[in-house]
Amino acid sequence: METTTTPEGQLPQRPPLRRALDTPVAGVCLGVARHLGLSVPLVRVVFIVLALAGVGLLLYCWLWIFVPTQEEPTPEAARRGLSGPALEQTDQPAPSSGTGAAGRSAKVQRGLDSLTSSPEVLLGGVLLGLGAVFMVQLLGFHIDWRLVLAPAVILSGVILAWSQIDRTQAEGADPAHRSAALWQVGIGAGLVMVAVLVIAGGLVGTGQLITGIIVGAMLLGGLALVLAPWFIRLYRTSQVERERAAAEAERADIAAHLHDSVLQTLAMIQKQKADPAAVERLARGQERQLRSWLYRQNAQATGSLKDQILAVAAELEELHSVPVDVVAVGESRRSQHAPLVAAAREAILNAIKHAGPASVYIESTEQEDAVFVRDRGDGFDLETIAGDRMGVRESIIGRMHRAGGRARIRSTGSGTEVQLFLPVDAQPKTNGNNGSAASGGPAQKVSEHE
Amino acid sequence: MSENHPGRRRVVIVDDHGIFRSGLKAELGDAVEVIGEAPTVDEAAQVIRESLPEVVLLDVHLPGGTGGGGAEVVKLCRDLLEEVRFLAISVSDEATDVVSVIRAGARGYVTKTISTEELIGAIDAVAAGDAVFSPRLAGFVLDAFGTSGLVEDVRDEELDRLSAREVEVMRLIARGYTYREIASELFISIKTVETHVSKVLRKLQLSSRHELTRWAEQRRIV
Structure with a gap:
């Protein structure tokens, strides 16, 4: 195929014939228009004219059944697998027919498009046709209503039932949707059957019709008996296929996660093998991430004291490349942990900044929550460096006191331990709001040195 | 504790990851004498019976046997528990795993992120009959x-x-x-x-x- 440079021939290959989404009926016209590179209103007008001539509806229904929608996975998409996009981009600019009268023709096109794309206009057309039929009868022509109404009923029944084809797969999981879809299909089928019976009633007598129905039912029963195993088999196979696809998706999810995180980290570790600190930080960060990912279903209760302190520890560990171990016992009875977590954060930060690795122990009893932050540094004397250690004074001791709890700091030659206690029924102290005045006095009382 | 044993501790490492075994061996260096290694439950039981180490460093998750992992190794060696001490060493966060191996008879549990000195100390403590938590x-x-x-x-x-x-x-x-x-x-x-x-x-x-x-x-x- 030769490549042309005319506006109509911009695409060397036609896009595949797919029914479009988000259209009033089934997306056939839009799909055909995209496939052929024609304007949508033109295709719609052609279909409407053909429908009036009689074959348009049949053609529309034919395409409706046999052309897949954009969303439907096709065998090629499945074969492309996860590496490629399952859907191809189908949005092309509508080809314009010329440059000279571009503005006017665009306006006309837009008008045609809005006229032909709205279901109200379609409905109006149908009602107009009905009115015309009435008019013809009033003018004295005889019209066999059976021949007009029965096909109309069949048509509406078919449209009612088929409109569920595209929906059942996507929303089938929701029972409400499923029963609504079943009702719609059922009513559609009922309408079609009634209309067929009406037509048949016009051809044969009532007695014969009843006999025919009985014979038909028996035939259908016999056929169902023969075919049932195949249908059940088909249903089961599709069920198995669906589960297999779900399992495959999960495996792909895991593989993607491992690729994104673990493999990347391993690659970085190999690159930085000369720097043990960086390697350790990478390994610890990856370990934590993987753990939380593997066990995330158990961590629904985010926002518990333990989770919050774990998050703080993880963040500081990452930031300063110093390990922080957290052990937690019991579940807190309090709902508000902000002051305790903030004070613990300050304590952990102090420990890893001045002393190295820290271990955190959280114990929640029926009376109080306690947090112990321990390091193995040289320790410090609160009395001598209290002046410039505003962090300790204000952020730890003062904060705990204002929240109605207490803090103790024990510092020896072999390390420092910050102990934070917050009773379950503790209330924030109102007199602690006026800043540093409150933090000086009480802090001295509750701190203890060795 | 360690004064009673002038020689190096005789240790068997049981872990299904060869890289971890060799890494641990290198890390422990001369502090202990690694007299055996095993990657599965069955091999572990056999190696332990043959070499009778003082301490077995035991991974909690192991293939083989009836699927009982580290706990099954301890159970298979139950008659040796007086001479052979088991120290569980694991990355597992599953309390069931840890508790099952402890209840089977292991004398302690440490995580794989433990420092070398601490691990050597833990091996000494377990060999002396103490527990390591x-x-x-x-x-x-x-x-x-x-x-x-x-x-x-x-x-x-x-x-x-x-x-x-x-x-x-x-x-x-x-x-x-x-x-x-x-x-x-x-x-x-x-x-x-x-x-x-x-x-x-x-x-x-x-x-x-x-x-x-x-x-x-x-x-x-x-």
């Missing part, structure tokens, strides 16, 4: 047995409760204290601390407390 395991014990420890003196046959002192010791281990620090904190000797820990280990192993199993199922030691 990581802060995480101590945290789990407190979680399972409760932190109240109201009873001052729990009789020895009472396996479902910890005495106040045992709770204190467990709490200090969980807070990251060494045995020496615990001893000076509680004004007792290191030997007494070790006795307390061993008693807790025994309770953990023998307690029929049904909550323990339920706890282990619900919790992961993080």
Whole structure:
């Protein structure tokens, strides 16, 4: 195929014939228009004219059944697998027919498009046709209503039932949707059957019709008996296929996660093998991430004291490349942990900044929550460096006191331990709001040195 | 403790990852004598029976056998528990795994992120018949047995409760204290601390407390 440079021939290959989404009926016209590179209103007008001539509806229904929608996975998409996009981009600019009268023709096109794309206009057309039929009868022509109404009923029944084809797969999981879809299909089928019976009633007598129905039912029963195993088999196979696809998706999810995180980290570790600190930080960060990912279903209760302190520890560990171990016992009875977590954060930060690795122990009893932050540094004397250690004074001791709890700091030659206690029924102290005045006095009382 | 054994500890490493085994071997270096390695339950039982090490460093998750992992190795060697001591070393956060291997008869549990000196210390302690509790395991014990420890003196046959002192010791281990620090904190000797820990280990192993199993199922030691 030769490549042309005319506006109509911009695409060397036609896009595949797919029914479009988000259209009033089934997306056939839009799909055909995209496939052929024609304007949508033109295709719609052609279909409407053909429908009036009689074959348009049949053609529309034919395409409706046999052309897949954009969303439907096709065998090629499945074969492309996860590496490629399952859907191809189908949005092309509508080809314009010329440059000279571009503005006017665009306006006309837009008008045609809005006229032909709205279901109200379609409905109006149908009602107009009905009115015309009435008019013809009033003018004295005889019209066999059976021949007009029965096909109309069949048509509406078919449209009612088929409109569920595209929906059942996507929303089938929701029972409400499923029963609504079943009702719609059922009513559609009922309408079609009634209309067929009406037509048949016009051809044969009532007695014969009843006999025919009985014979038909028996035939259908016999056929169902023969075919049932195949249908059940088909249903089961599709069920198995669906589960297999779900399992495959999960495996792909895991593989993607491992690729994104673990493999990347391993690659970085190999690159930085000369720097043990960086390697350790990478390994610890990856370990934590993987753990939380593997066990995330158990961590629904985010926002518990333990989770919050774990998050703080993880963040500081990452930031300063110093390990922080957290052990937690019991579940807190309090709902508000902000002051305790903030004070613990300050304590952990102090420990890893001045002393190295820290271990955190959280114990929640029926009376109080306690947090112990321990390091193995040289320790410090609160009395001598209290002046410039505003962090300790204000952020730890003062904060705990204002929240109605207490803090103790024990510092020896072999390390420092910050102990934070917050009773379950503790209330924030109102007199602690006026800043540093409150933090000086009480802090001295509750701190203890060795 | 270690004065009784002038030579290096004879150790068997059981882990299904060859890289981890060789890494651990390199890390321990001359501090211990690695006399055997095994990657599966069955091979581990065989190697341990043949070489009779002082300490077995045992991964909790192992292939082979009937699928019981590290706990199954300990059970297979139950008659040797007087001479061979098992130290579980794991990355597992599953409390069920840790508790099952401890209840099978292991003398301690440490995580794979432990430092080399601490690991060598733990091997020495286990070889001397003491128990080794990581802060995480101590945290789990407190979680399972409760932190109240109201009873001052729990009789020895009472396996479902910890005495106040045992709770204190467990709490200090969980807070990251060494045995020496615990001893000076509680004004007792290191030997007494070790006795307390061993008693807790025994309770953990023998307690029929049904909550323990339920706890282990619900919790992961993080």
